[in-house]
Amino acid sequence: MPHTTGVRKRKVAVLGASGTVGQRFISLLAGHPWFEISALTTSGAKAGKRYGDVTAWLLGEDMPPEVADMRVETTRGDLDAEICFSALPSEAAEEWEAALAKAGHHVFSNVKTHRMDDDVPLILAEVNPEHANALDVQRRNRGWTGSIVTNGNCSAITFTLAAAPLHLAFGIEQVVVTTLQALSGAGYPGVPSLDALDNVIPFIGEEEEKMEQETKKFLGSWDGTSFKDAEFPFSAHCNRVSVRDGHTVTVSAALRGRPGLREVTLAMRAFKGRPQELGLPSAPKQPIVVRDERDRPQPIRDRMAGNGMSVVVGRVREDPVLGLKFVVLGHNTIRGAAGASVLNAELLAAEGCLGA
Incomplete structure (x- = not known):
């Protein structure tokens, strides 16, 4: 209600x-x-x-x-x-x-x-x-x-919303992410068309640092006097791509106990928070939507999930290096801003x- x-x-x-x-x-x-x-x-x-x-x-x-x-x-x-x-x-x-x-x-x-x-x-x-x-x-x-x-x-929000149930249920040991970030994230008029078309720009000023720092504050704690950041190694590569709206983040992560893929997807699908408990006007019913198709999520098809307030996860699979990998997409100016x-x-x- x-x-x-x-x-x-x-x-x-x-x-x-x-x-x-x-x-x-x-x-x-x-x-x-x-x-x-x-x-x-x-x-x-x-x-x-x-x-x-x-x-x-x-x-x-x-x-x-x-x-x-x-x-x-x-x-x-x-x-x-x-x-x-x-x-x-x-x-x-x-x-x-x-x-x-x-x-x-x-x-x-x-x-x-x-x-x-x-x-x-x-x-x-x-x-x-x-x-x-x-x-x-x-x-x-x-x-x-x-x-x-x-x-x-915007990218920190997209990643953290998908990662939060995994950190809560299992604990994150380390993470490496690569972002494919939409042009609207640069504002208007933003990136010149001749720079954006037929191109990937592998640098967004301060973006990697913000993503690494903010994720740990999100997933950390408040002890009554100060914030304590979550402690795990986090590395981000941030790229601007020729997409209007919707940031895509590819994730490789090591989780404690090396849970199976079914456990991971169940944790994501079951995740709800205080906004859902309270039925807040802007809260999506399902904050994390997990897709089973092999080619999802895609910005043009998935960025408006939950009226743009859900993130969409797909391609959940085993990673031979860290154990788990998946893709998550979020609307950068709605959920991400x-x-x-x-x-x-x-x-x-x-x-x-x-x-x-």
Whole structure:
């Protein structure tokens, strides 16, 4: 049953509303049962103008008409919103996310700026909801009534959601992954067409480091005073490929006890988390979809599983080096970005972490 008892509608702002992830936030929040878009912010040059007049809408569906008529604002501390969803550029996030939390706003950030801070939870809602307990320490440390909660890098989210039940059931000893990352992950206009077409770009700045660090924070623990990262060797190769949406990650992993393939797939299929228990509005019924076909997952066929909020696993098989290998696909701007932030906000609202 959907968890609606006692959850009131809250005003929300989208920061960096004209970019790719900002637009995805708007798409997910339009008509949301718990959240109402009350403010949109972009660069100062666009302030005061209609959102529909200053935004090149990039998504497949039409721009929500109620949003098109809204006037764009500059980011500032007195926005008319309890919750701020941040898709700001990194420099602007450095300036504004803490300022907004200090002003009493609850900031749910898709930006890397605060992900690895000692008192800022990096949350993947099904995997580590208990990390939200760090907010009490964050507020005490920083002397503010608001909060900052982050979601991770798009590839880290995709991999971690698939890996979490394996780490929980068996324990991960070591992992090597290779990513095939969609062009939309680079924003708009993003990678020039002559660089992307007929090509694979084997470097994405800071991506491998973010994936390696954030995965261990996701799968680690909160001991009441600090985060303790999961401890296992992790190596990532990250590549940009000519796909519009959907990040594919090929995984080779060593698990404790060397479980069989049936045990692995059963653990993935059975995995559900707090969002599913609560019936949160954005939660997929099945966070991990396991396909048995030999040629799945594929971005064009599988990226919208669970309305883009599920990850799809396939090709689960024995690895002669580490023991297990599989492929996982996730929608990078939905589950890997805006959708993860919205689900985090739903979770914390339902759990009473954002005040009455």
